[in-house]
Amino acid sequence: MSNDTRVTIALLDAIQDAFNRHDVDGILSYFAEDGEWLMARGPDPWEAKRLRGKQAIGEVLRARYAVIPDMRWVDMQHFIDAGGSRACSEWTVKGTPKEGAPLDWLGCDLWTFRDGRITKKDTYWKLIDG
Numbered sequence: 001m002s003n004d005t006r007v008t009i010a011l012l013d014a015i016q017d018a019f020n021r022h023d024v025d026g027i028l029s030y031f032a033e034d035g036e037w038l039m040a041r042g043p044d045p046w047e048a049k050r051l052r053g054k055q056a057i058g059e060v061l062r063a064r065y066a067v068i069p070d071m072r073w074v075d076m077q078h079f080i081d082a083g084g085s086r087a088c089s090e091w092t093v094k095g096t097p098k099e100g101a102p103l104d105w106l107g108c109d110l111w112t113f114r115d116g117r118i119t120k121k122d123t124y125w126k127l128i129d130g
Contacts, residue, residue, distance in 0.1 A: 085112065089108060
């Protein structure tokens with residue numbers, strides 16, 4: 001990662017690439033030590049499941065990739081705010097869990113950065129029922 005602290009499309013593409021390679025250590029390298037991930041699902045409708053810190057985020061990612069070994073994000077589009085510290089990534093996530101129906105979900109991540117590192121990843125998705 002460069003020393004530039006502004007969010008760029010290249011940075012967001014690199015983060016996506018790490019997710020698609022299932023490179024958990026690579027993904028975590030983009031997070032601040034105190035970074036958090038608000039997942040799309042969880043016990044509270046206003047917050048879902050909140051992961052705090054690299055260890056918690058890494059554990060969830062490793063478990064997810066073990067269950068969905070072909071998980072990938074496609075059709076990615078990024079938008080960056082004028083201040084350069086917030087961004088949105090729209091995507092479709094696909095994959096086939098070892099047990100269950102294939103994923104084909106439209107979603108987005110709302111990103112917040114500090115000093116070029118992710119401080120918050122807030123994930124949303126739409127589930128289409130057939």
